[in-house]
Every structure is written in structure tokens, then in C-alpha cells.
Amino acid sequence: MSQAILDVRDVQKRFGAVTAAQDITVQVPAGAVYSLIGTNGAGKTTFVNMVTGYLKPNSGSISFLGRDITGLSPRKITQLGIHRSFQIAQLCNDLTVEENMLVATTIHGSRSPSLLRPAHSAEARDKVLETLERFGIADHRNRLIPELSGGVKKLLDIAMAMAGDTRIMLLDEPTSGVAADEKFPIMDLVIDALKAEGVTIIFVEHDMDIVTRYSERVLAFYDGRIIANDAPDEVLTDPDVQKYVTGVTA
Amino acid sequence: MLGMNHLLAVAGTFAVMAAGAVILPDWAMFLIVMALAKGLVCLGIVGMMRGGLVSFGQGLYYCAGAYTATLFANSFGITDIFLLCIVSAVVCLAIGGLFGPLLAGYRGIFFAMLSLALSMVLYGSLSKLSVIGGTDGLNIAAPTFLGWEPEGRALQSGLYLFVSALVVAAGAVMWRYFHSEQGLIALAARDNELRVEYLGASVRKAMTLNYVFGAVLGGLGGTIAALALGHVDPEFAFWTTSGEFVFVAILAGYLSVPAVFVAAIILELVRSFSNLYFPNTWQLALGVFLLAVIVALPGGLGSLVDRRRKREGAQ
Amino acid sequence: MDLFATIFVDGLIYAAWLFIVSVGLTLVFGVLNILNIAHGSLYAIGAYTSASMVGAYFGVGGDAFPWGSYVALIAAAILVALVMGPLLERGLLRFFYGRDEVLNVLVTYAVFLILEDAMKLIWGVNPYYVYEPYTLLGDVELGSLFYVGYDFAVIAIAIVVGLAVWMSLNRTRTGKVVLAVIHDPEMSRTMGVNVPRIYLGAFVAGAFLAALGGAVTAPMISVQPGLGVNVIIVAFAVVIIGGLGSIPGAAIGALMVGISRAASVHLLPEAELFIIYFVMAIVLMFRPEGLFAKTQARKI
Numbered sequence: 001m002s003q004a005i006l007d008v009r010d011v012q013k014r015f016g017a018v019t020a021a022q023d024i025t026v027q028v029p030a031g032a033v034y035s036l037i038g039t040n041g042a043g044k045t046t047f048v049n050m051v052t053g054y055l056k057p058n059s060g061s062i063s064f065l066g067r068d069i070t071g072l073s074p075r076k077i078t079q080l081g082i083h084r085s086f087q088i089a090q091l092c093n094d095l096t097v098e099e100n101m102l103v104a105t106t107i108h109g110s111r112s113p114s115l116l117r118p119a120h121s122a123e124a125r126d127k128v129l130e131t132l133e134r135f136g137i138a139d140h141r142n143r144l145i146p147e148l149s150g151g152v153k154k155l156l157d158i159a160m161a162m163a164g165d166t167r168i169m170l171l172d173e174p175t176s177g178v179a180a181d182e183k184f185p186i187m188d189l190v191i192d193a194l195k196a197e198g199v200t201i202i203f204v205e206h207d208m209d210i211v212t213r214y215s216e217r218v219l220a221f222y223d224g225r226i227i228a229n230d231a232p233d234e235v236l237t238d239p240d241v242q243k244y245v246t247g248v249t250a
Numbered sequence: 251m252l253g254m255n256h257l258l259a260v261a262g263t264f265a266v267m268a269a270g271a272v273i274l275p276d277w278a279m280f281l282i283v284m285a286l287a288k289g290l291v292c293l294g295i296v297g298m299m300r301g302g303l304v305s306f307g308q309g310l311y312y313c314a315g316a317y318t319a320t321l322f323a324n325s326f327g328i329t330d331i332f333l334l335c336i337v338s339a340v341v342c343l344a345i346g347g348l349f350g351p352l353l354a355g356y357r358g359i360f361f362a363m364l365s366l367a368l369s370m371v372l373y374g375s376l377s378k379l380s381v382i383g384g385t386d387g388l389n390i391a392a393p394t395f396l397g398w399e400p401e402g403r404a405l406q407s408g409l410y411l412f413v414s415a416l417v418v419a420a421g422a423v424m425w426r427y428f429h430s431e432q433g434l435i436a437l438a439a440r441d442n443e444l445r446v447e448y449l450g451a452s453v454r455k456a457m458t459l460n461y462v463f464g465a466v467l468g469g470l471g472g473t474i475a476a477l478a479l480g481h482v483d484p485e486f487a488f489w490t491t492s493g494e495f496v497f498v499a500i501l502a503g504y505l506s507v508p509a510v511f512v513a514a515i516i517l518e519l520v521r522s523f524s525n526l527y528f529p530n531t532w533q534l535a536l537g538v539f540l541l542a543v544i545v546a547l548p549g550g551l552g553s554l555v556d557r558r559r560k561r562e563g564a565q
Numbered sequence: 566m567d568l569f570a571t572i573f574v575d576g577l578i579y580a581a582w583l584f585i586v587s588v589g590l591t592l593v594f595g596v597l598n599i600l601n602i603a604h605g606s607l608y609a610i611g612a613y614t615s616a617s618m619v620g621a622y623f624g625v626g627g628d629a630f631p632w633g634s635y636v637a638l639i640a641a642a643i644l645v646a647l648v649m650g651p652l653l654e655r656g657l658l659r660f661f662y663g664r665d666e667v668l669n670v671l672v673t674y675a676v677f678l679i680l681e682d683a684m685k686l687i688w689g690v691n692p693y694y695v696y697e698p699y700t701l702l703g704d705v706e707l708g709s710l711f712y713v714g715y716d717f718a719v720i721a722i723a724i725v726v727g728l729a730v731w732m733s734l735n736r737t738r739t740g741k742v743v744l745a746v747i748h749d750p751e752m753s754r755t756m757g758v759n760v761p762r763i764y765l766g767a768f769v770a771g772a773f774l775a776a777l778g779g780a781v782t783a784p785m786i787s788v789q790p791g792l793g794v795n796v797i798i799v800a801f802a803v804v805i806i807g808g809l810g811s812i813p814g815a816a817i818g819a820l821m822v823g824i825s826r827a828a829s830v831h832l833l834p835e836a837e838l839f840i841i842y843f844v845m846a847i848v849l850m851f852r853p854e855g856l857f858a859k860t861q862a863r864k865i
Contacts, residue, residue, distance in 0.1 A: 052448070073447070074444075074447045074448050075447045075448075075450055075451070075452060078447070078448055078449060078450035079450045083448075084448060090442055090444050090445040090448065091441075091442065091445065092437075092438045092441035092442050092445060093441055093442075094437075094440070094441050095437070095438065095441060099434075100438075102434065103434055103435065103438040103445075103446070103449065104449050106431045106434055106435065107435060107446070107449040107450055107451040108449065108450065109431075110431065113430070113431035113432045113435055113451065114430055114431045114432065115427055115430050115431075115432045115433075115459070116426055116427075116430050117430055117431055118426075118429055118430060118431075119429060119430060119431045119433065119434035120429065120434075160445070160449065161448070161449075163449070164449070164450065304667045306670075352850075355853065356849075356853065358665075358666050358667055359600050359666050359667060359670060359809075360805070360849070360853065360854070362667055362670065363600075363801055363805050364845075364846065364849060366798075366801070367802065367805075367842040367845050367846060368842070368846075370798060370838065370842055371838070371839050371842045371843065371846075373838070374836075374837065374838025374839045374842075375835075375836075375838075375839055377838070378834075378835040378836075378837070378838070378839075379835070489794075489798060490794065493674055496671065496674075497671075500671060530682065530685055530686070531682045531686070532682070533678040533679070533681045533682045534678065534679050534681075534682035534683065536675075536678050537674075537675040537676065537677070537678030537679035537680075537682075538675070538679060540671065540674070540675040540678070541657075541672065541675045541676075541679075544668065544671060544672060544675070
């Protein structure tokens with residue numbers, strides 16, 4: 001196993017009396033594909049939110065390539081190359097698909113955005129079109145966000161997150177809100193694209209078929225703790241996981 | 251950084267406006283000077299609106315610019331309009347640079363009310379400061395233009411041409427800024443701050459920049475208004491003054507720069523028309539007009555010329 | 566020592582007045598999510614109506630029983646609330662529920678502008694004086710200081726208003742429903758709460774409190790155009806300090822602004838207006854949403 005790109009140690013998060021995460025310790029090697037499973041409220045999204053800076057842990061540490069990133073702002077963490085998508089696609093509703101993508105490429109393209117350089121240059125738009133084509137959503141480029149289907153929104157959200165130089169990608173329920181027959185094509189597209197660039201992938205998923213098909217390793221969450229951390233086959237046959245997470249009785 | 255087409259548009263706009271110096275009657279020239287001066291202030295609000303913020307206290311900079319120019323003119327005997335504009339702009343840049351980063355952390359009505367509070371602090375302070383005129387305010391001498399000291403109609407025309415040039419230049423600069431990379435980030439932040447932060451851009455920086463631009467534009471507008479009126483008083487910072495600026499910004503919408511100045515001129519026309527025919531119900535007319543705009547033209551005048559929004563409105 | 570006592574009493578009297586005019590503003594915001602600039606107009610209409618009604622009362626022989634003028638004051642506030650409340654809420658504001666908060670401020674700003682001129686059309690531009698109710702209660706001696714008894718009546722009214730609002734929200738069934746609506750309008754709707762009726766009720770109550778503030782102030786001042794502007798400006802500061810939508814916040818905010826303003830009037834008169842916003846700015850620096858605001862994290 002190569003050196004861990006993400007090293008989470010003894011992380012805890014409390015909301016008042018509720019403990020949303022405790023004793024969370026996990027090392028993710030570079031280039032790996034991890035999935036997070038668990039019932040709602042088990043702590044999956046809390047994990048994603050802590051790694052990406054939306055929530056600050058009460059204790060414990062999170063390191064990225066040996067650098068302590070605990071409590072950094074989402075912006076700083078994003079700039080380091082840890083990107084994420086959202087359970088509810090986070091898009092700019094008043095902008096078109098093309099403009100949304102343009103926002104992503106503009107920000108990722110330059111650390112200090114220019115006050116003069118036009119955002120809508122032909123060059124920038126070509127690059128956007130290329131990305132949209134790669135994700136198969138170029139046909140929608142002139143539409144506004146509220147007109148789109150759940151699947152297209154989800155793809156755009158992920159495409160925007162991937163626009164920069166990504167080292168780790170956290171996908172929060174990439175297939176929720178997506179029509180059943182679109183789930184696998186979307187996952188194929190996204191996982192292949194990320195793997196091609198050597199990106200470490202961590203995704204939250206409820207659909208166990210997707211979990212077994214795409215992830216190399218599974219973290220099962222229950223009541224704020226990681227109760228299993230192993231290959232998919234092992235985790236999904238674990239009695240505790242079956243009892244508390246998947247609800248499958250052996 | 252402007253393309254050839256844009257340069258032509260800028261030059262053409264100025265040429266058309268400049269013709270006004272010859273053909274417009276005195277009253278209309280004065281009306282347009284005041285409208286354009288206020289339009290500059292409103293352009294600053296429109297910039298903030300592109301980031302999703304509305305300042306209810308832009309009178310702060312309108313007033314600060316007006317008083318800076320007046321005090322500077324009266325203390326040092328300087329009447330040159332270029333110099334006065336630069337001094338006001340620098341002072342307002344400094345004030346904006348101080349408050350901008352503080353206010354950039356607030357949103358919605360909190361931003362609106364805090365900016366209002368700041369302008370009311372200035373209003374309150376100026377009203378009580380009898381050394382600089384208290385509520386009566388101060389007079390300021392007529393401007394000179396790089397040594398040229400016109401009077402009467404020539405003075406009016408000079409001021410008119412100066413404002414026209416300033417408006418065209420400021421409009422072009424802001425247009426460039428609105429469509430720049432940073433401008434796009436502000437527009438995205440208006441929609442979804444979380445997304446912008448998670449792409450790695452600073453929403454706070456975007457808001458601060460918009461605010462500072464607004465401060466400088468407000469100061470320039472105030473300076474012109476002071477010179478056109480020959481007088482400044484604390485009412486420049488009163489919240490109803492700021493309210494009119496917001497009104498113009500809403501009427502214009504955030505989609506078009508020229509719409510801001512068209513809206514400002516419309517407001518001044520409605521005002522003088524009302525003063526003439528309904529002297530006691532000017533505010534009533536303004537209120538009804540504002541409601542009508544909010545209901546019938548939520549995107550503002552700019553949405554009439556912006557193709558995409560028009561399509562959106564049609565659905 | 567006397568100076569501090571004076572500042573405290575003056576501050577308390579001003580705070581009482583501030584509380585009456587602010588509590589309705591914060592209540593309306595809490596329920597309707599609208600920061601109502603026209604609250605200032607309702608205050609001014611309350612003042613005018615009470616001046617007219619008290620004037621009429623004495624005009625028809627009320628001198629025989631001057632205490633009846635207090636009934637006229639309260640009746641004026643009720644009248645304004647019952648006419649203007651439904652008119653504004655049903656006639657206009659309900660079309661803007663759920664829209665952008667800043668846009669809604671502009672809607673009420675438009676209403677404010679319209680009402681400013683409407684008042685001039687109805688009552689003219691000359692001032693009205695109805696001093697009788699102000700002098701009826703005589704003077705009160707506090708140590709070496711003399712106060713007008715009516716000022717203490719204002720404090721009493723503020724306390725009664727505060728208790729009444731608190732009791733009706735926390736001790737009645739309807740009040741608890743209102744609190745539920747403030748907390749989560751969507752949830753309340755699905756639970757079968759008649760939200761439109763709650764909105765109307767809250768707005769009429771808010772209008773009553775604004776008009777009451779104007780009605781009780783009318784005998785203390787000359788009632789003339791421009792009354793509403795200054796009121797709304799300080800009331801905003803109070804509710805922002807206290808946290809929008811918070812009743813205890815309005816009380817604390819009123820006390821803070823009242824005492825600081827009184828201190829400024831006696832110690833540094835130049836800073837009278839300045840101090841209100843200074844307090845507000847300081848509070849917001851440390852508590853960006855005000856002292857008692859409900860904070861909510863966004864789910865992503």
C-alpha cells in the first residue's frame with residue numbers, strides 16, 4: 001500500500017448532545033476507490049463535510065499528504081485539490097449550464113481571477129464545451145438549471161467539482177435523484193474519468209450494487225462510528241453491517 | 251481591454267450624449283447632470299446586486315464624496331473638477347476599503363441595514379457638526395476645467411460634457427469588470443455561495459471588491475451632484491436619498507449598464523413632472539411606480555434587452 | 566450620582582417607547598419574514614388618528630371627563646390596526662410571501678412612500694397638538710428630579726405590552742401555534758395550521774403595536790409629516806440588535822439603545838444619533854445575527 005493521501009485520526013464531531021462522529025480513524029491510499037455506506041444519520045455526510053471543511057471536528061486530526069488540514073475553510077481545502085460533489089446538486093440557478101461550467105473552469109483556471117480578462121472568451125468557452133461533451137451534457141449548454149433533469153444536474157455538479165486539478169474527489173450520493181437506468185452510465189463515466197487522472201475517490205452510496213461494482217474498499221458507518229473497513233465482499237457479509245446497515249439477514 | 255466594437259459603442263454613446271450640450275435647454279441639461287451623477291451611485295449598487303447584495307446606505311459615499319469635494323475646495327481654494335473628483339474618489343476608496351471587508355461578511359437585510367446604519371451615522375454626525383454647517387450644509391464654488399473658468403450656459407455645458415465623459419468611462423470600466431472572471435464569480439456567488447467557495451474562490455473578496463467599486467462610484471456621483479447644485483447638506487446621506495438610489499438600481503436591474511443611467515434619467519423626469527403637476531404626491535407616485543416595477547419588471551429594464559432573461563421571462 | 570440616575574430614568578422612558586414601537590416590527594418579521602418599513606407609517610397613522618380622536622373627544626365636551634381621552638388613544642390604535650392591517654396584509658403583502666427578504670423590504674418601502682403622502686392628503690401638513698392627556702397625570706418627584714407622570718405611564722404600557730405579547734405567545738394555544746409557524750412555516754402547514762390566518766393575525770397585532778406607539782406618543786409631541794421616518798430607523802436598530810424575530814431581543818435592544826442614547830444626550834449631545842448605530846454596529850460585529858437570533862445551519 002502506498003502512502004496515505006488522506007489520514008483521518010480519532011475524529012469526533014458533536015452537535016449539542018448528539019454525537020455525529022466518534023473515533024473516526026481511516027487512512028486512504030492514493031488512487032484508491034472507497035465507498036461509504038450507512039443509514040441516514042450514520043455519519044457519512046458528516047465525514048465528507050469534515051474532510052472538506054464544511055464542519056470542524058471537535059477533536060482529532062485530518063491530514064492530506066502529511067499536511068494537517070483540520071479546520072481549514074472549504075475554500076482552502078478545495079485549493080489543495082480535495083474536491084467534492086453534493087447530495088443536492090449545488091448549481092447557480094440563474095446561470096446556464098455553460099455558464100455554470102464556466103464559473104468552475106474560471107475559478108480553477110486561475111488562483112487570482114482577473115478583474116479585466118473576459119470570462120466568456122472563445123477559448124474559455126471551447127474548453128467548457130469540451131468538458132460538457134465529455135460528460136455528455138453539451139446539448140443542454142444553453143439551458144437554465146431548473147429546466148434540467150436530476151441526472152444532468154448531478155453530472156454538471158460533478159463535472160464542476162472535477163474542473164480543477166483534483167487529488168481527492170468526494171462524491172456525496174452521486175446517484176441520488178438520478179433515474180434508475182442512468183445510474184450505471186453516470187458512475188461509469190465519472191469513475192473512469194477520475195481514475196484516468198489518478199484521482200483518489202471516496203463516494204457515499206446507498207445502492208449496494210453500485211458499491212460492489214465500483215469500490216475497492218467500503219467503510220460502513222453506524223451511529224457515528226466506522227463499524228467495518230474492508231473489501232466490499234467482506235463488509236457486505238459482515239453480520240454487524242447486515243444488521244445495522246444493509247438490513248440483509250443472512 | 252475593450253474590443254473594437256466596444257470602443258466604437260463607447261465613442262458613439264459619448265458623441266450622442268455630447269450633442270446634448272448643444273441642443274438641450276438649460277433645465278434639461280441640469281436634470282441630466284443630476285440624473286447621471288446619481289446614476290453613477292446606482293451603478294455601484296447594481297455592481298453589488300450582481301453579487302446578491304443591496305446597499306440601503308449608498309448615501310454614505312454620495313455624501314462623503316460631496317463633502318470631501320466641498321471641504322477640499324473651500325479649504326484650499328481648489329475648483330478644478332478633475333482634481334476634486336480624484337480627491338473624492340481616493341477618500342471614498344479609503345472609506346470603502348475600511349468598511350468593505352467588514353460588511354462583506356453580511357448578507358441580505360443585515361448587509362442592507364448595516365450599510366444603512368453607517369450612512370445614518372454620517373448623517374447624524376454631519377447634522378450635529380456646526381463647524382461644517384450642521385443641517386444647513388455648505389456651499390461650493392462653481393467648478394473649473396483644467397484652467398478653463400466658464401460661466402452661465404458654458405458652465406452648464408462644461409459640467410454636462412464632463413459628466414457624460416465620466417459616465418461613459420465609468421460605464422465601460424464597470425461593464426468590463428462585470429464581464430471579467432472576477433465579475434462572473436460575483437454573479438455565481440449571488441446564486442450559490444457554497445458552490446463558489448467549494449470551487450476555491452473567495453466570496454468575501456468578491457463582495458468586498460463590489461463594495462469598494464460602489465464606494466468610489468458613490469463618491470464621484472456625490473462630487474458631481476455637489477458641483478451641479480453648488481451646495482451640500484447632510485440629506486445627501488439620509489436614508490430616503492439612499493432609498494432613491496436603490497429604486498433606480500431595481501428599475502435598471504443588474505443585467506445592463508446603460509439601463510442604470512436610463513433608469514436614473516427616468517426617475518429625475520418623473521420627479522420633475524410630479525413636482526410640476528402633483529407637488530404633494532411625489533412620494534406616492536414614486537411608491538406606486540416602485541411597486542409596479544417590482545411586480546411587472548422583476549429583472550428591471552435591463553431584462554428587456556438581455557436575450558436570455560427575456561426568454562426566461564417568457565416561459 | 567444624580568447624573569447617572571437621570572440617565573437611567575431617561576433611558577428607561579426612551580427604552581419603553583422604543584420597545585412598544587419595536588416589538589411589533591420584530592413580531593411581524595418573525596412570523597411573515599418581512600422587515601416592514603411601513604411599520605413607521607403605521608406608527609405615524611396611529612399618532613394622527615389618536616390626535617384627531619382625542620381632539621374630537623374634547624371637541625364634543627370631553628372636558629367634563631378628561632380621562633376618557635385615554636380611551637380615545639387606545640381606540641385610535643385599534644381602529645388603525647383593524648383598517649390598515651388587513652388592507653396591507655391581504656391586499657398586498659401576501660403576494661410576496663417566500664420572496665427575497667430584501668425585495669420585500671423594498672415592497673414595504675414603496676408602501677411607506679405611498680402612506681407618507683396619503684397622510685398629508687388626509688391630515689394636511691400643519692402640526693396637530695393634543696397635550697391634554699400628557700398633563701393629566703401630573704408630575705412625579707424622584708429624589709431631586711421631576712418627571713411628567715405620563716412618561717411613567719409609557720413605561721407601564723411597555724411592560725403591559727411585553728407581558729401581553731409574551732403571555733399570548735407562550736401561554737395560549739394560538740400563541741404556541743404562532744411560535745410553531747415562526748419556527749417552521751412549511752411544517753406547520755402540513756400539520757394543518759391555518760397559516761394565512763396566523764399571518765393576518767400577526768400582522769394586525771404588529772400594526773396595532775405600531776399604532777399604539779404612535780397613539781401614546783401623540784400627546785407628547787407635535788404630530789406632523791415625517792414622523793414615521795425617524796421611528797422606523799431607530800426601531801430597525803433595536804430589532805437588529807436584539808435579533809430579528811425575537812421578543813426578548815426587542816426588550817434588550819430597546820434597553821441598550823435607550824440607555825446609550827440617554828447617556829449620549831447628557832454626556833455627549835453631538836453623538837445622539839451616532840450612538841444608536843454605533844451600538845448596533847458593535848453588537849453585529851460580535852453577534853452577526855443579533856443577540857437572540859435563531860441560527861440555522863444549512864443542510865448540504
